[in-house]
Amino acid sequence: MYIVDPKNTTRPPADEMVMVMNGYDTDFDTENNFYTVKGIFNYYIHQPIEIEKDRLIRIYLANMLEFDQINNFHLHANMFNFYSSGTSLTPNEYTDIVTMSQRERGILEFTYKYPGPYLFRLTRQSLQKKAG
Numbered sequence: 489m490y491i492v493d494p495k496n497t498t499r500p501p502a503d504e505m506v507m508v509m510n511g512y513d514t515d516f517d518t519e520n521n522f523y524t525v526k527g528i529f530n531y532y533i534h535q536p537i538e539i540e541k542d543r544l545i546r547i548y549l550a551n552m553l554e555f556d557q558i559n560n561f562h563l564h565a566n567m568f569n570f571y572s573s574g575t576s577l578t579p580n581e582y583t584d585i586v587t588m589s590q591r592e593r594g595i596l597e598f599t600y601k602y603p604g605p606y607l608f609r610l611t612r613q614s615l616q617k618k619a620g
């Protein structure tokens with residue numbers, strides 16, 4: 489994924505990640521048999537992504553699905569600001585689900601206040617602190 493920020497503007501500080509939605513046609517019948525985020529089927533069910541409570545999270549999301557015309561992404565127990573194509577600093581909508589056509593991209597921004605069985609596991613340590 490190639491990210492281009494708007495010229496002369498900056499988004500607020502956040503822990504950022506890239507998510508690419510795709511699928512696998514394992515029997516070559518031009519229909520997907522498995523759907524994934526970042527390539528590994530059901531990976532985040534057992535390995536939730538660690539995020540910091542109340543920290544702004546930014547996901548650069550791309551739908552690279554083949555064969556299916558659309559795909560969607562949703563959060564559990566939370567809402568997010570969605571910036572279609574990521575070309576503006578003003579969100580297009582505040583929602584808990586976004587439906588994207590093939591090759592569509594966008595940016596999600598959200599925070600989590602409460603722990604729960606999500607795609608994300610809340611921690612007190614941010615991703616940036618761990619990386620540094």
Ligand SMILES: [Cu+2]
Pocket residue numbers: 562563564
């Ligand atoms: Cu779900």
